[in-house]
Amino acid sequence: MVSNGTSKHQEQLLVQMEVQNQHGLSVKVMTDEQMELLRKQISVYATICEHLVEMHKAYSAQQDIVGMRVGNIYPDPLMGSGPRIPSRQRWTPKPMQLQFLESVYDRCHGTPSKQKIKEITAELLQHGQITETNVYNWFQNRRARSKRKQSILAPNHGESEVEKELDESIKEKTTKPEDAEYHENSMLIAEHMFFQSPEIGIEQLMGNVEVPESVSPFGLL
Amino acid sequence: MVSNGTSKHQEQLLVQMEVQNQHGLSVKVMTDEQMELLRKQISVYATICEHLVEMHKAYSAQQDIVGMRVGNIYPDPLMGSGPRIPSRQRWTPKPMQLQFLESVYDRCHGTPSKQKIKEITAELLQHGQITETNVYNWFQNRRARSKRKQSILAPNHGESEVEKELDESIKEKTTKPEDAEYHENSMLIAEHMFFQSPEIGIEQLMGNVEVPESVSPFGLL
DNA sequence: ATACTATGAATGAAAG
DNA sequence: CTTTCATTCATAGTAT
Numbered sequence: 001m002v003s004n005g006t007s008k009h010q011e012q013l014l015v016q017m018e019v020q021n022q023h024g025l026s027v028k029v030m031t032d033e034q035m036e037l038l039r040k041q042i043s044v045y046a047t048i049c050e051h052l053v054e055m056h057k058a059y060s061a062q063q064d065i066v067g068m069r070v071g072n073i074y075p076d077p078l079m080g081s082g083p084r085i086p087s088r089q090r091w092t093p094k095p096m097q098l099q100f101l102e103s104v105y106d107r108c109h110g111t112p113s114k115q116k117i118k119e120i121t122a123e124l125l126q127h128g129q130i131t132e133t134n135v136y137n138w139f140q141n142r143r144a145r146s147k148r149k150q151s152i153l154a155p156n157h158g159e160s161e162v163e164k165e166l167d168e169s170i171k172e173k174t175t176k177p178e179d180a181e182y183h184e185n186s187m188l189i190a191e192h193m194f195f196q197s198p199e200i201g202i203e204q205l206m207g208n209v210e211v212p213e214s215v216s217p218f219g220l221l
Numbered sequence: 222m223v224s225n226g227t228s229k230h231q232e233q234l235l236v237q238m239e240v241q242n243q244h245g246l247s248v249k250v251m252t253d254e255q256m257e258l259l260r261k262q263i264s265v266y267a268t269i270c271e272h273l274v275e276m277h278k279a280y281s282a283q284q285d286i287v288g289m290r291v292g293n294i295y296p297d298p299l300m301g302s303g304p305r306i307p308s309r310q311r312w313t314p315k316p317m318q319l320q321f322l323e324s325v326y327d328r329c330h331g332t333p334s335k336q337k338i339k340e341i342t343a344e345l346l347q348h349g350q351i352t353e354t355n356v357y358n359w360f361q362n363r364r365a366r367s368k369r370k371q372s373i374l375a376p377n378h379g380e381s382e383v384e385k386e387l388d389e390s391i392k393e394k395t396t397k398p399e400d401a402e403y404h405e406n407s408m409l410i411a412e413h414m415f416f417q418s419p420e421i422g423i424e425q426l427m428g429n430v431e432v433p434e435s436v437s438p439f440g441l442l
Numbered sequence: 443a444t445a446c447t448a449t450g451a452a453t454g455a456a457a458g
Numbered sequence: 459c460t461t462t463c464a465t466t467c468a469t470a471g472t473a474t
Contacts, residue, residue, distance in 0.1 A: 089465090090453090090455070090464090090465075091454065091455090092454085092455055111459090133455085134454080134455090137454060137455055137456085138454075140459080140460095141454065143459080144459075144460065147460090173462090212455095291464085310469090310470095311450050311451070311468080311469065312451090313449090313450080313470070313471090314449095314450090333462090334461095337462085338452065343473085355450080355451090356449055358449095358450060358452090359449090359450075359451095361451090361462085364462095365463070367448080368463090368464095369464090421447085
């Protein structure tokens with residue numbers, strides 16, 4: 001199905017290249033990585049919304065209270081034909097779990113202790129089957145691949161606009177900041193938010209939740 | 222080619238660039254501003270999902286309130302006709318590159334080491350765009366598939382395990398991802414869902430969404 | 443266009 | 459931790 005990666009620090013790490021279009025206008029071009037990140041984020045929501053709508057429709061066959069434009073969501077060329085049914089043997093993180101893991105990773109770059117693994121696992125169990133080993137592996141892989149990516153990216157910056165927040169890589173050391181603590185599920189995630197839309201209530205939801213169309217993801221792409 | 226050095230710090234360019242998809246060709250150009258808007262949009266989706274869950278729960282609880290008909294509020298706006306997210310372009314080895322890779326592979330089957338990757342990449346760059354990752358993946362795949370071929374060719378003496386697995390994987394590729402081999406009585410809704418067990422529903426989809434008023438479980442984005 | 447196939451890429455898990 | 463394996467996903471190319 002979809003995977004997701006959301007990571008504030010990752011975003012910071014990402015390098016936007018400055019290029020020129022045919023008109024000589026200088027713009028930022030998303031790197032593949034950035035695109036991938038966005039793709040994933042959007043896919044997650046697209047999937048969730050899609051399914052929710054499906055369910056909702058089924059439940060309220062004659063009733064439709066949602067005026068939102070769910071269709072605006074990407075039908076998704078990315079995901080091929082919808083989410084795959086996870087009938088495989090190996091663990092596949094649910095979007096929610098991934099979000100959580102990413103958020104934890106963002107805050108503690110160091111090796112998560114055994115204790116934390118347990119906690120994280122416990123938390124994630126609310127979102128689906130998962131074991132400590134899964135979590136452990138995930139962090140292992142996450143770190144390893146993050147590192148590899150950097151080493152490939154690093155030796156290639158000459159003229160592109162570089163705003164590397166490389167303190168990130170420094171933070172990637174093996175120590176684990178203790179001050180970074182998660183307390184509650186929601187708390188954790190909330191802290192990690194880029195944007196919160198507390199103003200949006202159900203009324204607006206049903207009325208006019210306007211998705212900024214200038215950015216209709218894709219109007220632009 | 223340039224040794225990694227200092228990175229130029231540049232001010233952020235917030236250029237609103239108009240991208241035309243004249244030939245249906247998607248261009249992934251995006252300003253930071255647009256990126257921000259996108260994130261906001263995603264956040265909005267999060268909220269929408271959240272409330273959808275609430276509504277869903279409400280429906281599940283009391284379905285007898287169904288009475289009002291709203292008609293066709295589901296325009297299904299641009300399901301399938303909307304702009305597409307540019308798909309990730311994947312590297313396609315040039316014949317010359319392929320030849321080279323094959324020759325290397327023939328020489329040393331079990332040595333895709335890190336250092337050699339660099340050399341090979343450098344070599345192949347003369348024939349076209351290529352990255353170390355590409356090379357790495359190529360060897361990875363080459364070995365894996367070579368191995369797989371053997372295992373399906375050699376060991377078909379009595380054990381049909383392999384064959385069976387193969388058939389399944391092939392079958393899985395056809396048409397829709399429909400693993401409807403569970404209960405013949407799968408719910409209508411479940412058709413496109415992850416889960417087909419009756420006791421599993423929306424909660425699993427989104428995780429145990431408590432829908433706290435203050436915090437979005439989706440807040441991550 | 444639609445379906446199939448080959449294969450590049452992503453990633454969980456395991457070996458070293 | 460680093461490297462490798464195994465499986466799966468996605469897409470470019472090709473055939474129907």
